[in-house]
Amino acid sequence: MSEIHSPFLSACRREATDVTPVWLMRQAGRYQASYRAIRAKYSMLELCQTPEAVVEVTLLPVHQFGVDAAILFSDITIPFLGMEVDFDIAPGVGPVIEQPLKNAEDVAGLREYVAGERLPFIAESVQLLKKELNVPLIGFAGAPFTLAAYLIEGKPSKDFKKVRQFMFTQPAAWNSLMEFLTKVTVDYLALQVQAGADVVQLFDSWIGALHPNFYRQYMLPHMSLLFSEVKKLGVPSVHFGTGTASLLSVMKEAGGDVIGVDWRTPLGESWKGLRYECGIQGNLDPAVLFASRDMIQSEIDRILDEAAGRSGHIFNLGHGVLPGTPEENVKFVVDYVHERSSR
Numbered sequence: 534m535s536e537i538h539s540p541f542l543s544a545c546r547r548e549a550t551d552v553t554p555v556w557l558m559r560q561a562g563r564y565q566a567s568y569r570a571i572r573a574k575y576s577m578l579e580l581c582q583t584p585e586a587v588v589e590v591t592l593l594p595v596h597q598f599g600v601d602a603a604i605l606f607s608d609i610t611i612p613f614l615g616m617e618v619d620f621d622i623a624p625g626v627g628p629v630i631e632q633p634l635k636n637a638e639d640v641a642g643l644r645e646y647v648a649g650e651r652l653p654f655i656a657e658s659v660q661l662l663k664k665e666l667n668v669p670l671i672g673f674a675g676a677p678f679t680l681a682a683y684l685i686e687g688k689p690s691k692d693f694k695k696v697r698q699f700m701f702t703q704p705a706a707w708n709s710l711m712e713f714l715t716k717v718t719v720d721y722l723a724l725q726v727q728a729g730a731d732v733v734q735l736f737d738s739w740i741g742a743l744h745p746n747f748y749r750q751y752m753l754p755h756m757s758l759l760f761s762e763v764k765k766l767g768v769p770s771v772h773f774g775t776g777t778a779s780l781l782s783v784m785k786e787a788g789g790d791v792i793g794v795d796w797r798t799p800l801g802e803s804w805k806g807l808r809y810e811c812g813i814q815g816n817l818d819p820a821v822l823f824a825s826r827d828m829i830q831s832e833i834d835r836i837l838d839e840a841a842g843r844s845g846h847i848f849n850l851g852h853g854v855l856p857g858t859p860e861e862n863v864k865f866v867v868d869y870v871h872e873r874s875s876r
């Protein structure tokens with residue numbers, strides 16, 4: 534794979550490309566009729582554990598839209614299966630945990646495991662995909678804070694009160710939980726890379742709940758260790774979060790060849806703040822995909838103008854494609870980014 538010409542891989546290494554690479558977080562999902570047809574046959578968790586179906590779904594957006602990278606179809610909660618945490622992914626809601634973690638004892642009860650033994654369908658899916666793909670494959674994992682947010686809150690949350698309370702009132706248990714999740718996550722990413730993933734992305738979707746001082750105190754040591762281990766895997770990494778305007782520099786300090794930004798901060802300003810020492814990915818507002826072609830076009834123009842042709846820009850949304858997004862607008866985004874950036 535690394536032998537073939539890929540603007541996405543080049544941009545991850547901050548090398549010049551003849552076109553701005555584009556892929557979209559959650560590029561395979563319910564907004565696609567083809568996805569809904571496959572999904573009708575499986576629950577979300579069954580789908581994630583069926584390699585042939587994972588391959589089919591992962592390839593959908595690659596074939597339909599011509600994106601420059603594929604992302605393994607899975608979910609950040611899949612490592613919970615190995616830990617023997619009881620949970621489900623409720624349609625329209627998200628992950629729901631049967632018995633949320635409350636204390637050190639609950640943390641100690643999480644099962645340590647080897648991803649290759651407990652989650653063999655992951656390696657199998659990646660290996661099958663590598664035979665089919667002519668673009669790079671992104672492997673991914675949820676970052677420890679975001680995983681802990683589900684394990685402690687028990688369901689999707691808006692304010693993450695319980696996580697922050699846990700962190701502040703039970704710091705020793707919090708550190709044990711972070712050590713455990715860091716270890717499991719490194720092993721899980723290693724499995725994907727050994728099976729053939731070309732790049733890995735860490736989704737720290739809910740990290741924006743923290744003040745930078747608390748990130749520094751409670752997360753940075755763990756995230757630095759995580760990224761130093763990921764570096765040893767020998768593939769580029771993308772470090773993504775939302776609500777991170779005040780966290781970008783400390784996130785970069787933790788690690789990642791590319792920093793992913795959401796839609797709330799101007800991409801140009803964010804990149805400048807990071808002194809152009811990493812690549813940047815983002816930041817089209819996913820809701821703009823519901824708007825007129827003129828609006829979509831002018832937002833893409835703005836983002837490309839802010840990136841100003843610098844090496845290391847990967848076009849993406851600021852978060853995942855929303856259910857209900859018109860499929861033809863996704864195609865329009867990919868085509869327009871390619872056309873406008875190769876002029």
Ligand code: CP3
Nearest residue numbers: 558559560561562577607608609624625626627736738853
């Ligand atoms: O990007 C991709 O195309 C790969 C697929 C992917 C999914 N989940 C598929 C999915 C990825 C990268 C994820 C990661 C994920 N899962 C994150 C991090 C990214 C982000 O969006 O912040 C988070 C927070 C989750 C947890 C989760 N899983 C949520 C919030 C939901 C949505 C609930 C809903 O029904 O709207 C899920 C389920 C999920 N994961 C779906 C998909 C396509 C919907 C499943 C369905 O019902 O078909």
